Amino acid sequence: MSQPRLVEVRQNVLKQNDLLARSLRRRFQDAGVYVVSLVSSPGAGKTTLLEKTLTSLRENGSRVAALVGDLATENDAARLARSQVPVRQITTGTVCHLDAEMVERALDGWSFSDLDILFIENVGNLVCPSSYDLGEDLRLVLLSVTEGEDKPLKYPTIFNTADIAVLTKMDLATAVEFDLASARGNVQSVRPGMPLFEVSAKTGEGLDRLLAMLQSRIAVTQAVGAEL
């Protein structure tokens, strides 16, 4: 297997992605746009949580938009559009993650000055997205209770490249005999000190705390932006 050459070429791709992500991050910061990305397994509930989050932030007066990645279909963009904020779908074909170039292309023509916060929902994957910086300020890794408690141990890199963990579908915790203490311990053992939010988009449990965290971050970004 020609692994060494593959690794070398991949490192070049990653380096170019990092450069593009850095320039995107500067553009976002200059415009005072706070950018949050979401990564998780397929079906962990990114789109449902995001639809609720977009709606709440919009109702609270924030100017919000979203990009959403999938290999195929525009399903998620259609679902997110119900929140009445601007949404664009990125379809990646066979690529298992978004990259900074896809994000830049999808933003073409959007005026950053009309935005306070941009969400980027990555392709459902607990491996590939970890290596690609998208220029975001905050990366959330979602884990649903139905996936089991040990995912942080099995996918340490994605937890180490994210800032905050969100445990989703808490309404199903009893039905799947989820061991919350064990899950919390596993997150902390992989990434000591990682903040963990426990939510159910279905019942609304825990969403207020998550929204309050996001709103305080937006406020800080805008205060810093105003000083520049």
Next chain:
Amino acid sequence: MSQPRLVEVRQNVLKQNDLLARSLRRRFQDAGVYVVSLVSSPGAGKTTLLEKTLTSLRENGSRVAALVGDLATENDAARLARSQVPVRQITTGTVCHLDAEMVERALDGWSFSDLDILFIENVGNLVCPSSYDLGEDLRLVLLSVTEGEDKPLKYPTIFNTADIAVLTKMDLATAVEFDLASARGNVQSVRPGMPLFEVSAKTGEGLDRLLAMLQSRIAVTQAVGAEL
């Protein structure tokens, strides 16, 4: 981005994998070993289903073994060992799929003549494993009801490179308001005629049918092997 060069190098890697997988498949066939691989999202229930399947097949007199892939931890090998069949863990580091070389290495020292059926549980991922032939006879793609009905539409390649779909965690279908007709339709629209098994490893629902299918396939393989 240097994508064309990356694609070219990747094609060489895939071609080498195909050659190795072909030689593995020949070795399995010569020894009369039927090989089944499992792919799915993280947490779709591969290990739980496999533990039940290994136990049942062993109790029914089949000589069974399993390889199990994860980025990190030996957790799944430990869980599968409860079925009292030989199990080996493959840890891939940061690689999002198994390849034929990893399978060959993991089999080192095992006598194929002691085996009727070998299971290979891939890394939890709905994208990367689709391109890598592991020399298996049958590839099962698992989808849990908690992931939602639209996954076949979003990840068409993995459904198109698998032979059989297995809908898992059917015991949770009501709790998550799963639309079974829609899921069945989505599987058929991506891959017309694909067999679909609906199971719950927890309640045992549907497992008999899945086991009967596997046992009939083993019988055919061994009958063909005896003729060679």
